[in-house]
């Protein structure tokens with residue numbers, strides 16, 4: 001279980017959000033919404049343990065994140081704007097390397113299958129330096145699909161992904177949540193009616209604009225998150 005207690009964050013003397021409290025349990029998906037620059041990426045980096053510049057507390061499985069970060073790191077998968085891909089390695093080698101960082105031992109055949117799913121069939125042995133930025137994101141998504149991580153933290157995962165890729169990724173999210181996984185996702189694109197229906201009652205939504213101070217003019221303080 002992930003608990004955020006009274007989380008607040010400022011950047012350049014501007015409050016991005018404050019008084020953000022929410023609990024995410026297994027088999028739940030949290031969708032973080034907000035306009036450009038409202039702090040979605042900042043929040044996800046904080047949740048992924050990549051930034052300590054915040055107020056409030058974060059608990060993972062009942063313990064402060066700062067005290068048990070090792071377990072959290074092995075239990076979570078962060079998908080950011082620029083996934084860590086080594087250009088000199090092939091997609092298969094990248095996924096083997098990334099999974100080893102999570103102490104996972106991936107079967108090469110399942111990686112090849114995952115790469116086919118993200119439309120990278122035929123690129124298995126191509127150095128990633130020869131692939132596009134969108135293809136690098138697909139390598140990271142293939143890695144996500146073979147990972148054992150309980151908590152997925154996904155920042156705009158649909159960006160630069162085509163229609164079929166989006167459908168595949170939505171099915172992957174639904175399967176993960178149905179299998180008691182946890183997902184935190186930001187996306188300027190709404191989740192489809194199909195995935196919302198598949199995950200009925202397990203999707204929660206917050207808008208970061210609701211957690212800014214009243215003096216910024218667009219505040220609705222102390223909003224509860226909404227169950228869909």
Ligand SMILES: Nc1ncnc2c1ncn2[C@@H]1O[C@H](COP(=O)(O)OP(=O)(O)OP(=O)(O)O)[C@@H](O)[C@H]1O
Pocket residue numbers: 011012016034035036037038039040041042043
């Ligand atoms: N390291 C930093 N130092 C100073 N300001 C920062 C830093 N990182 C982000 N910001 C500022 O914090 C604000 C929120 O940025 P963030 O990337 O979290 O927004 P976002 O909601 O993800 O936006 P978008 O939807 O455009 O991706 C922006 O105004 C940005 O300029």
